[in-house]
Amino acid sequence: MSGAAPIIRKLSDIPGYLISPDDTVRLAELAGPSHGTGTSVFLEIWEPGGAQPLNSHEDSAEIFIVLSGQAEAHSDADVHELVAGDVLILQPGSEHRILNTSADQRLYTITIMANDGGFARLVTDGTPAPLTAEDLGHLVASLAPTAV
Template sequence: MSGAAPIVRNIADLPGYLISTGDTVVLAELAGPAQGSSASVFLEIWEPGGAQPLNSHADSAETFIVLAGTGAAHSDDAVLPLGPGDVLTLQPGSEHRIVNTSATEKLYTITIMASDGGFASLVTGGTRVPLTAADLGALVSALA
């Protein structure tokens, strides 16, 4: 038996973060090193038309589970459409970004970094922003 107690957190109690000023993607840390995990798991919320900057993770695969909304995954030379129920896995070292292709609806994903590699601290070192009641409602609807 491990001596560590299980951890239960409610999404309504978690803050969101913008990694950089002017970002159009809010991330909420669901699990990561602070909870004793070597992987990190996030709720990501893209504003309509929003996008991540081009980024890469040398030592980690990254998996996105699309809960609601539509988008496009740009990875190296590939561009793939994304919609609810899609599971996208990006290989370590790929240069990628996700774009919300809707002009009116948000894009919601659960994102898993197989090896955190400092990503959770990058996120939580950003600007803290509240998750909105509409975002929490959309998440509950998507998971129902």
């Protein structure tokens, strides 16, 4: 028994960040090292046409669960189309990037990294970029904006 109390976080209280001020992908750390786990879980939101730069995580597989939107996933020499309901599993060390191929719709994923190698800290040291009710509604319907 560890004796440590569980951590409960409210999605509506979790901030979003841009790793660099001009990025087109916002990330919100749902769980990570600062919460007592070596595995990090993020909500990632790509603006229409947005992409992250080519990147790699030597010691971590990265898993993307596509909640909504459409994308093109580049991993080393492979390119695959992604749509809502797809699960992309990238192997440690792969050079990858994801491009939101929609011109008018955001791409939403839940992203999981084991042994994140400091990635969560990179995110939370970034530029604050608040989440909207629309963003949160992709995770929990009751948090979505109500129609007027």
